[in-house]
Amino acid sequence: MNNVLDKFRYSKDDPSQLNISLKKDPYEKVNNNNSNNLNQLLSTSVKVSKEIFPNINSAIDKVFERLEIKNNLNFFVTANHFQTQASCSAMPLGDSAEIILTSKLIELLNDQELQSVIAHEVAHFYYQHALYPQARDSKNRTEILNLLNFSRAAEISADRIGFIGCGSLEASLRAMLKITSGLDEKHLKFNFSSYLNQLRELKEIKGDKNLMYSTHPNFLNRMQALIWFSMSNEYNDHFDTGKKGTFNLKAVDDKIYDSIKKVIGDEVDYSNKEVVSRALMWGSIDVFLSDKKFSKKEQEIFKKNFGDKSTESIISLIKISNPKSIQEKINNTFEEASKLLNKDKEKIVTELTKLLKVVDGDKKIAETKINKIKTNLKI
Numbered sequence: 001m002n003n004v005l006d007k008f009r010y011s012k013d014d015p016s017q018l019n020i021s022l023k024k025d026p027y028e029k030v031n032n033n034n035s036n037n038l039n040q041l042l043s044t045s046v047k048v049s050k051e052i053f054p055n056i057n058s059a060i061d062k063v064f065e066r067l068e069i070k071n072n073l074n075f076f077v078t079a080n081h082f083q084t085q086a087s088c089s090a091m092p093l094g095d096s097a098e099i100i101l102t103s104k105l106i107e108l109l110n111d112q113e114l115q116s117v118i119a120h121e122v123a124h125f126y127y128q129h130a131l132y133p134q135a136r137d138s139k140n141r142t143e144i145l146n147l148l149n150f151s152r153a154a155e156i157s158a159d160r161i162g163f164i165g166c167g168s169l170e171a172s173l174r175a176m177l178k179i180t181s182g183l184d185e186k187h188l189k190f191n192f193s194s195y196l197n198q199l200r201e202l203k204e205i206k207g208d209k210n211l212m213y214s215t216h217p218n219f220l221n222r223m224q225a226l227i228w229f230s231m232s233n234e235y236n237d238h239f240d241t242g243k244k245g246t247f248n249l250k251a252v253d254d255k256i257y258d259s260i261k262k263v264i265g266d267e268v269d270y271s272n273k274e275v276v277s278r279a280l281m282w283g284s285i286d287v288f289l290s291d292k293k294f295s296k297k298e299q300e301i302f303k304k305n306f307g308d309k310s311t312e313s314i315i316s317l318i319k320i321s322n323p324k325s326i327q328e329k330i331n332n333t334f335e336e337a338s339k340l341l342n343k344d345k346e347k348i349v350t351e352l353t354k355l356l357k358v359v360d361g362d363k364k365i366a367e368t369k370i371n372k373i374k375t376n377l378k379i
Contacts, residue, residue: 119165291361
C-alpha cells in the first residue's frame, strides 16, 4: 500500500468486483481528450491560484500535503449561490481532472471544512470512481441495485479521505451537516449525538426503502461511518493519536454495511441470493444434462441441493420440453447472473465445478459446460 488512500479505502468499494479496467496509476497519461471540458471551465469559471484565491489555494495545498500525493488537478470556482456542491469532473481515461467548487459552498464552510470537501473530491479522482459503470445506464434490476451499492460504497471511501485530508473529525462532520442543511453555525448546534438519535429513529421505523435507489448513503449513515472509522485500531495506530482503537477496520466496514442496510433494507442482498440460487439450480441441470440424461443418481444429488419440489418440477419440465427451450432457460438465467458482482459469480462456478466429481456422463463434456458457464458469466 502506497499511501493513506490505498490503506483506508472502504473494503466494499472494491473495483475488482466489477468488470472494468482501471489505470495502475490514476495520474498515468493516456490521452488529452478532456480539453473540451477544461476549455468550458476556463471560459465560465475562475481557476484557483494563490494570486486569485489565496485561502482556497492554501486549503488545497494542505490537503495534498496530508494525503502525501501530488497535485495534478485543476480547481475552479463557479458562481452558484443556491447549491452547496463540489464535484470531480474526471474524463474516463483522461490524464487529469477538474474539481469544481461552488461559491455557495465556499461561503458556507470554514477553511478546515472546505479541506474536507476538497479531499473528498480528490479521493474520487484517485480511486477512479468516474470509471465505475453507472446504474442509470443499465436496464437490468440486479445490475442497477449492485451498481448503486457500489456508488454508496465509493462515497464512504471518499468521506474517509475527506476526514484524513482535513485532519479533523469534527470539521468533516460539520461540513456534512452544513451541506445537508444549507445552514451555518448561526443556526446549527453541532451536537453530533443528537443527529445520531435521528438515525436510530430512522432505523426503528425500518428506514426509507427509496434510499435503495440513491447513489449516496444518507448523511446520518455517513456521519456514523466516519465516527466508527475514527475509532478503528488501524486509524489510531497509523496517525499515532495516542488513543486505543475500539474495533479493527474489517469490523468497522461490516458495521457500516449493516447500518446502511438497516436504513435502505436488505433487498440488494436478497435479490443477489435469489439470482445465485437460480444460477446454481439451472447450472446444475446444464452440467447433469451434458450427456442428455438426468440419471437417478444425479436426481438424488439435485434433490439434496434443491429439494423435492424443485426436483419434481425439473423432471416434469425435461419430459415435456424440448432441449432447445431448456437451454434457452439456462442461458437467460446466466445472462441475469452475469450482472452479479464477481465474488458471487465465482461462488457459482466453484459450486458447479464440484459436480464434476459426481456427474454420471462424460466429465470432459461436463467440464466444457462449466467453461461455457464461465463465459456466459463474463468472468
